[in-house]
Amino acid sequence: MTNHDSNGGTTIKHRHRQEGPQKHVIAFIFSIVLTLIAFASVAAGGVNTAFTVLLLLVMAVLQVLVQLGYWxxxxxxxxxxxILFMAGGFFVAGLAIIAALYWMWW
Known part of the structure; x- marks a missing residue:
C-alpha cells in the first residue's frame, strides 16, 4: 500500500498485522491444561511431596509466561x-527474598 505525499514522493504505509482469535484460544487451552496438570498432581495424593512442589512451581512459571506473552x-x-522493568522488579524482589531468608537463618 503506497501513498503520495505533498512533495511528490512516495511513502509506504504499513498495515498493523491483526492477530486472530486462534492464538488466544490456543493460549487459553494451554492455560487450562497447565491448571489441570497442577490440580491432578495435588489431587493424586500418592505423589512425592517434593516432586509435587517442583511440578507446581514449573506449572506456575509456565502459566506466568503464557499470561504475559499472550494476554x-x-x-x-x-x-x-x-519487559526490562518487569525483569528489574523480579531481580529486586528476588534479592529481597534472598536477603530476608539469609537474615532469618543467620
Missing part, C-alpha cells in the same frame, strides 16, 4: 521497556 502481549514488538 499482556509482551511477545509483540515494541514491548522491550516493560
Amino acid at each position: 499482556m502481549h509482551l511477545k509483540d514488538k515494541g514491548h522491550m521497556i516493560p
Whole structure:
C-alpha cells in the first residue's frame, strides 16, 4: 500500500498485522491444561511431596509466561521497556527474598 505525499514522493504505509482469535484460544487451552496438570498432581495424593512442589512451581512459571506473552502481549514488538522493568522488579524482589531468608537463618 503506497501513498503520495505533498512533495511528490512516495511513502509506504504499513498495515498493523491483526492477530486472530486462534492464538488466544490456543493460549487459553494451554492455560487450562497447565491448571489441570497442577490440580491432578495435588489431587493424586500418592505423589512425592517434593516432586509435587517442583511440578507446581514449573506449572506456575509456565502459566506466568503464557499470561504475559499472550494476554499482556509482551511477545509483540515494541514491548522491550516493560519487559526490562518487569525483569528489574523480579531481580529486586528476588534479592529481597534472598536477603530476608539469609537474615532469618543467620
